[in-house]
Amino acid sequence: MKTTKVSFFVLTLVLLLVTGLSGWAGGASATEANSGKTYVIGTDITFAPFEFQDANGDFVGIDMDLMAAIAKDQNFKYEIKALGFNAAVQALESNQVDGVIAGMSITDERKKVFDFSEAYYPSGVVMGISANNDTVKSYEDLRGQKVAVKTGTAGYNFAESIASEYGFTIVPFEDSAQMYLDVITGNSIACFEDQPVLAYGVKQNNGLKIVTKKEEGDSYGFAVSKGKNQELLQMFDAGLVNIKASGEYDQILEKYVGDNAPTAGETSRWENVQNSLPALFKGLGNTLLYTIVSLFFAFIIGLIFGFMKVGQNKVLRGIATVFVDVFRGIPLIVLAFFIYFGIPQAFGFTMPLFLAAILTLSLNAGAYVTEIIRGGIQSIDPGQLEAARSLGLPYRKAMMKIVIPQAIRVMIPSFINQMVITLKDTSILSVIGLVELTQSGKIVIARTFTSFDIWLTVAVMYLIVIITLTKVADYLEVRVRRG
Numbered sequence: 001m002k003t004t005k006v007s008f009f010v011l012t013l014v015l016l017l018v019t020g021l022s023g024w025a026g027g028a029s030a031t032e033a034n035s036g037k038t039y040v041i042g043t044d045i046t047f048a049p050f051e052f053q054d055a056n057g058d059f060v061g062i063d064m065d066l067m068a069a070i071a072k073d074q075n076f077k078y079e080i081k082a083l084g085f086n087a088a089v090q091a092l093e094s095n096q097v098d099g100v101i102a103g104m105s106i107t108d109e110r111k112k113v114f115d116f117s118e119a120y121y122p123s124g125v126v127m128g129i130s131a132n133n134d135t136v137k138s139y140e141d142l143r144g145q146k147v148a149v150k151t152g153t154a155g156y157n158f159a160e161s162i163a164s165e166y167g168f169t170i171v172p173f174e175d176s177a178q179m180y181l182d183v184i185t186g187n188s189i190a191c192f193e194d195q196p197v198l199a200y201g202v203k204q205n206n207g208l209k210i211v212t213k214k215e216e217g218d219s220y221g222f223a224v225s226k227g228k229n230q231e232l233l234q235m236f237d238a239g240l241v242n243i244k245a246s247g248e249y250d251q252i253l254e255k256y257v258g259d260n261a262p263t264a265g266e267t268s269r270w271e272n273v274q275n276s277l278p279a280l281f282k283g284l285g286n287t288l289l290y291t292i293v294s295l296f297f298a299f300i301i302g303l304i305f306g307f308m309k310v311g312q313n314k315v316l317r318g319i320a321t322v323f324v325d326v327f328r329g330i331p332l333i334v335l336a337f338f339i340y341f342g343i344p345q346a347f348g349f350t351m352p353l354f355l356a357a358i359l360t361l362s363l364n365a366g367a368y369v370t371e372i373i374r375g376g377i378q379s380i381d382p383g384q385l386e387a388a389r390s391l392g393l394p395y396r397k398a399m400m401k402i403v404i405p406q407a408i409r410v411m412i413p414s415f416i417n418q419m420v421i422t423l424k425d426t427s428i429l430s431v432i433g434l435v436e437l438t439q440s441g442k443i444v445i446a447r448t449f450t451s452f453d454i455w456l457t458v459a460v461m462y463l464i465v466i467i468t469l470t471k472v473a474d475y476l477e478v479r480v481r482r483g
Contacts (some may be wrong), residue, residue, distance in 0.1 A: 150172070
C-alpha cells in the first residue's frame with residue numbers, strides 16, 4: 001500500500017512539473033499559433049557578418065536581414081531561435097525548429113538529410129593567420145603545425161581534405177571567436193574560415209590577416225528537414241527572387257560586406273565593457289532564474305528519492321538507487337542533448353528550451369540532493385531512532401521530530417555547495433542555445449573580438465554572485481545551528 005501511494009505521488013509530481021513548465025515556457029507560442037503559424041528559425045548568432053547580435057541586443061547580419069525581407073515580401077511570421085551552428089542543425093534534425101539560416105553550405109551530404117533553398121550567397125574558404133605573423137604564406141608552411149577550425153563548417157571540411165597532404169593537425173572549436181583567439185595566442189598557427197566571415201573579422205580588427213586566395217566552395221542556403229515545411233522553402237525561394245529583382249538583396253550585401261561597410265570604431269576597452277554590460281546582466285539574470293527554479297525542483301526530487309533510499313521498503317530503495325546512479329552517471333552535456341534533441345526526435349514533439357534546461361538541471365542536481373539527504377539522515381546515530389521507537393513514537397514521527405532536525409544541520413554545507421555547482425552548470429547548457437551569462441559573453445565577443453576583457457568581466461560577475469550567495473548561505477547556516 002505504501003509503495004502504491006508513493007509511486008502515485010511521484011507520478012503526479014512529474015506530470016505537474018512537465019505540464020506546468022510547458023505552460024510557462026510555451027504560453028506565448030500557443031497564443032501566436034492561434035493567430036496563424038509562426039515558423040521557428042534556428043541560427044548561429046556568432047557568425048558575423050551573417051548573424052550576430054548588435055550592441056542593442058538585436059539580431060542583425062546578412063542572414064537576419066534576408067530573412068526579414070523575405071518574410072515581409074511573402075507575408076509570413078517567424079521567430080529566431082539562437083542556438084549556435086551545431087545545435088541549430090541538431091534542432092532541425094529533431095524537428096525543434098522549422099528551418100535553419102546560419103551561413104549553411106549546401107553539400108551533397110547535407111542534401112540527404114535536409115532540403116535546401118536556392119543558393120543565396122556564394123562562399124569559399126581562406127586561411128587566416130595572426131596579424132603579427134610574417135612567416136606563414138602558404139599551405140606548405142603549415143607542416144608540423146596545428147590549425148584551428150570551426151566544427152561543421154566548410155573550413156573544417158577543407159582543412160580535413162588537405163591535412164594529410166600538408167602534414168598539419170586539426171584543432172576543432174565550437175565558434176569562430178574561440179578559433180581566432182587560438183591563432184592570436186599562438187596555440188595554432190592558422191585557421192580556415194569562410195572568406196566573407198574572416199574578411200569581416202579582419203575589418204573589425206580581430207587580430208588576424210588573410211594570406212591565401214579564396215578556395216571555391218559550396219554556396220549558402222536556407223534549410224528545412226527532408227520533405228517537411230515545403231511551403232516555407234517555396235516562400236523563401238520566391239521571396240529571394242523578388243528582393244533580388246527589387247535591388248534590396250544588393251543593398252543588404254552592401255551594408256555588411258560592401259566597400260562602405262562599417263569598420264571597428266576607436267573604442268576604449270572600458271567603453272567596450274560598458275557597452276556589453278546590459279547583455280551580460282541579462283544573461284546573469286537568466287543564470288539566476290534557471291538556477292533557482294531548477295534547485296527548487298531538485299530539492300523536491302531529492303526529498304522524494306532521499307526518503308525512499310533510507311526507507312524500509314526494498315523496492316523503493318532500489319528505485320532511488322537506480323535514479324541516483326543514472327543521473328549522476330550521465331554527463332550533464334549528454335543529458336542536455338538527450339532531453340532537448342533525442343527525446344523530441346524519438347517521440348515526434350517539440351520541447352521548449354526552458355523546459356529542457358530545467359529538466360536537465362533538476363534531474364542532475366536532484367540525484368546529488370538525494371545523496372545529500374541520504375547521507376545527512378544516515379549520519380545521525382541510529383541509536384536515537386531506536387530509543388525514540390522504544391518509547392512508543394511511530395517511525396515517521398520519530399524521524400520528523402528527532403532525526404530530520406539534526407540531519408538538516410549536517411546537510412546545509414552540502415546544499416550550499418550544490419547550489420554553487422548548479423549555478424556554474426548553467427553555462428554548460430549554452431550548447432543547446434540557452435542564453436545565460438556564458439553564452440551572452442560568447443555573443444558579445446563575436447561582435448567585439450575582445451575576448452580578454454569580456455571573459456574577465458564574466459568571471460568577475462560569476463565570482464561576485466557566488467561569493468554573495470555563499471556568504472548569505474553561511475549566515476543562514478549559523479542561524480540554523482544556533483536555533
